[in-house]
Amino acid sequence: QAKAPAAMAKLILLCLNFIILSNTVEAVFEDQVGKFDWRQQYVGKVRFSHFDTHLQSSKKVLLATEKNVFAALNTRTGELFWRHVDRTGPEGNIDALLLHGQDAVLVIGNGRLLRSWEINVGGLNWEIVLDSGSFQSACLVGYQGTVKHVAVLKKASISLHYLSNGHQKWVENLPESETVDYQAVYSGGNGDVYALGVVPHSHITVVSYNVEDGEINKQMSVEAPWLSNIQASCAVIAKEMLACVDSSTASLYMLDLHVQSQMTQIPLQSLGLEVDPGFQPALVSTQPNPARPPLSEFFLQLGPEQHLLLQLNNGQIVVLRDFKPAILVSFATTGEKTVVAVMSPKNKTACSVNLFSAESGRRLLDTTLIFNMDPNGGKPEKLYVQTFLKKDDSVGYRVMVQTEDQTLTLIQQPGRVMWTREEALSDVVTMEMVDLPLTGTQAELEGEFGKKADGLMSMVLKRLSSQLILLQAWISHLWKLFYDARKPRSLVKNDVTIENLSRDEFNLQKMMIMVTASGKLFGIDSKTGSILWKHYLDNIPSNAAFKLMVQRTTAHFPHPPQCTLLIKDKDTGLATLHVFNPIFGKKSHITPPTLPQPILQSLILPLMDQDYAKVLLLIDDQYKVSAFPSTKNVLQQLQEMASSIFFYLVDSSQGRLCGYRLRTDLSTELIWEVIIPTEVQRIVSVKGKRPNEHVHSQGRVMGDRSVLYKYLNPNLLAVVTESTDLHQERSFIGILLIDGVTGRIFHEAVQRKARGPVHVVHSENWVVYEYWSTKSRRNEFSVIELYEGMELYNSSVFSSLDRPHAPQVLQQSYIFPSSISTMEATLTEKGITSRHLLIGLPSGGILSLPKMFLDPRRPEIVSEQSREENLIPYSPELLIRTEWFINYNQTVSRVRGIYTAPSGLESTCLVVAYGLDIYQTRVYPSKQFDVLKDDYDYMLISSVLFALFFATMISKRLAEVKLLNRAWR
C-alpha cells in the first residue's frame, strides 16, 4: 500500500513528461470560438459626434472620443462598424472632427496631424503632418457652392488644405500673434476665411483671408473690453454677423464682419430677458452647409434650464421662442429643413424631446419623444439629433443622448430605446469576482438546516415542503428542456436575469463587479457578459482612488453578500465608503461610518463579526485605526488579536516604507521603517501576495528525489524602484524583497542600465518582473525564486518573527521579444495546477506563458538530474508561440489590467482582461484534467458499451446451448 503514492507520483511525472513532449497546445479549436469567451468593445466618452447624413438611408454615427478613439456605430444596433484607436495621451488627442460627405477630417494631437477618413469602410484617405503650433480651431471652407478646403487655425498661423489630398494650399502667419489670442476660424462660403482673435478685456481682432491665395483682404480691431473668450461667448450668425453675449453688462453685441464699425449693444432687458445669476450665458448657431452662411436663427442659453431661440431679422433680434425649462437643445438639418430639438424635464424619471421649426419656432406635430432616465444613471449631458424626411415630407428623427455616467442611448419615436452603450466600461479601475448565490431551492434547503429545530412534526413538514419544492423545480426544468428541444437551436436563448441567477455546477459563472473611473459600478455576468445591474455614484471627484473589498461572500446564506468600495479624494484625502450587495447592486442598509480624517490605507482582516462580515480596518493620517463593522464583538476580537495584526504603508513621495503593529486601544506603533532616498530612486510599486492564493506543494522534487522546500512567506513584499536619473547609461531599476511584519530585507537586486515601466507579479515563492534594458535595447524578464533549503524550519506554523534562516535566492533573466502592457498569474482553487503568466501585449494579444519557462533552476548544461526534474535547458530567448494567445483574434485594445479568479474546477481559471475593451475567458494551464473534453463521444462510448453488453449476453446464451447440446451427445 505504501507503494501507491510513489507509483502515483511516478505516473504523474510520466504524464507530465508526455505533456511536455507532446507540445503544449493552448489555443482553442475553431468550434470553441465564443463558447467560453466574450469580448466587448468600447470607445469611451464622446467628445464629438456626427450622424452620417450624406445618404438618407445611412446607418452610421461617427464618434470621436476622449479616449482618442474614432469610430462608427450602427444606429440600428449600436454595434461598431469600425474603430480606430490612436495613441493614448495628448499625442493622440482628437482636437476636431469635421464631416463632409463621405470624408471625416480629424485634427489630432494638438494640431500635429490632419487626417481624413473614408467613413463607409473606415479607411484612411490621407494623413499629413501640420506645422508646429498649438491648435485653436478648424473649419470647412466652401466657395462658390462647393466645399474643397479645410482651414486650420493655430496659435500663430492659419493654413488651408485641400480636402481631396490634404496638400497645403497656403499658410499665413497671423498678424500680432504675440498679443492677440486667435481662437476661432470661420468661413461663410463667399471666398473669405475669417480668423477671429481677442486681446482679453481689450478688443477683438478680425482678419479676413482670401481663399484663393491667402492674401489678407481686411483686418480690423473692435473695442470689446468685456470679452475674454470668443469660443465661449460668441457665434457667427447669418451673413457674417458676429454675435456675442456678456453677462456683466447683460447684453448681446453684434458686429458686422464686413464693415469696420463698432459693436452694437442690445441690452437683454430690451428683449425682456434676464440672465440667471452666476451663469455664463452662451450662444449656439448652426451652419448646415459650409458653402453657405449660417442660419440667422440661434440659441441663447441664459440659465441651466433656459434656452431661447432668437432670430436676426433685418438687423433686429427677435425672440422666436423661450424654452423653459429646457435642459438640452440641438439644431438638426435634413435637406433644406432645419429644426431644433429641445429636451425638457417631464418628471423626476423622464424627459421629453420635441421638435420645433427653426424658422418660426413653432412646434412640429407628433414629434414628442420620451426619454426615460435610468434611476441608477446620471443626468443627460449631450443631445445629438438625427433627422430624416419621411415619405410625406414631414421630419422624423432619432436622438442620441449622452448622460453624465457616459451612457449613450439611441431613442426612436415615441420613446423606444434602440440601444444603450455603457461607455464608462472603457475605463475600468478595479474589479472583483463574486460567487453567485445558490438557487432558491438550494437556499431553501440550506435554510432548513440553518433554522433552529422546533419539534419533530414541524421539521418533517418542513422537509416535505422543501422536497416538494425541489420536485417542482425539477419538473419545471424538465418541462423547459422538453419545450426548448422542440424549438430550433438558434432560438433557444438562456436569458440571464437577476432573478434566475444561480451558481452552476462547477462555479464557472460568477458575478463580475467592475468599478469605473466615472464612478459607475457594474455587475456583469461572467458567462455572457450581459450587464445585470449598474449603479452610478454621483459626485465622485475626478481624481478619486478606488479600493474594492469583498466583506461577505455568498456562502453565509441568510446574510446577503456585501462589498465595500473605498473612494478617496486624492486632493483632500477624505474618503467615503459605499457598501452594496454585489449580486443585486443595491446599496446596503448598513450605514458606513463617516470618516472625518483623511484615510491612508485600508486592510481587510480574516476576522468576522457575528454576521460573518469580514472586518475592515481603516488607517487615518494620525495612524489611528477604525474598524467597520465596529460592534462590541469585533472590538473584543480585535483586542485579543491586536498583537498579531500588522500593516505596512508605502509613501512613494517620501520614499518611506513603514511597518506598524496594532495596539489594543486601536492606536498603532511604528515597528520598522525603511527609507529609500527620493533623490536617487522612487518607489514605483509594491506587490504582496494575493490573500486567496493556495499553494498545494510545499517544495520541489529534485532529480535525486530529495525536496527543495519553497520559502512561502505570506508577509513577503516585492518593492520595485526606478531611478530618478533617466539617462540611459545611468538609469537602473531595483527590486527589494522585504518582510512586511519585521521589515527584514531578504534580497535586493539592482538592474543597471534598465528602465521602467516595470511590471511585476508576486506569487507563491517567486517574483517575476519585466523591464526595458537600455543597454541592449530590449525587453527582459527576470525571475527570482526563494527556497528554504532541503529542510523545513517549522512545517506547522509560519511566523515572520521566528524564521532565523534567510531563504536561498535564485535568479535568472530572459529576453522577451515584445513590450508588455500588463501581467498577472493564473490562480486556481487548490493550487495544484501549474501556473501560467498572462501577459497583455500592446498589440492586443493576451499571452499565456507557462511559468516553467521562467524558472531560475533551468540548467545551462543538461544533466541526468535536471532531465529527471523536467527542467528545460536555459536559453536566453523566450519565444512567443502563436498558440499561446488565449484570445486568438479577439484583440483587446489597450489592456490595462488582467484579473484572474479560481473556479470550482481545479483545472480552470477565469480571466478577465480590461482596458478599452473587456475580454473574458477561461484558461486551463494544465489542460482540462478534471473534465471530459467538449468533443467527448458519448454516443460512441455508450453504444460500444451497450453492444458489448448485448454481445456478452448473447454469447453467454449461445455457450449455454452449446454446452447443453454437448452434454446430450
Added chain:
Amino acid sequence: MASPGGQGAGALSTRGGSAARRMKWALELSLGNTRSRSERQGGQGDVIYPIGYSEKPVPDTSIQETDKNLVEKRCWDVALGPLKQIPMNLFIMYMSGNTISIFPIMMVCMMAWRPIQALMSMSATFKLLESSSQQWLQGLVYLIGNLLGSALAIYKCQSMGLLPTHSSDWLAFIEPPQRMEIMGGGMVL
C-alpha cells in the same frame, strides 16, 4: 424434396434401423459408460465383465525402500524451487532495466507476487513435504528461497524508485503552514 414418396420410404427404413440400434431406453448392469458401449460396438463383442472388474492393471501401492530416496529427492526439488528461480529473476531484472513502463512493471509485479503467493500457501507446501524426513530443513530452505525472491522484488522496486523512501514521496501530504500574523496595507492611496 423432388420425390418425397420414394425417399421417404427409404428414410423411414433407416429411421427404423437406427431405432433398432438406439433404443428409447436401455439399462446396462455393467460399469460401462457410453465409451465402453462404443468400444463394444467397436467389435469387442458382448463381453460382460463382472461387477468390480477393471481392464487396466492396478499399480502396486505398497511402499518400497527404494522409493524413499525418490520422495526425499522430490521434496528437495520442491524446497529448492524458489532458490533456483533467483538467477532467472536476476537475469530478467537486469534485462528489463529501471525505466517505468508497462513490461518492467509487469515483471516486478510477477516477481513480487509469486513469493508472496508461495508464502501464503506455506501450509499446503508443508503438507507436501510431510512425508520427508528432513521436513523442517526443507521448509526453512523453501521459506528462505521465497524471502530472497521477495527481497529481490523489493530491491527491484527500490531501484525503479517505486518505494516511498525519499522525502519527496511524502511531499504531497505536508499541509501548508498556519499563518501566525495578519498583515496588509499598501501604497498610500
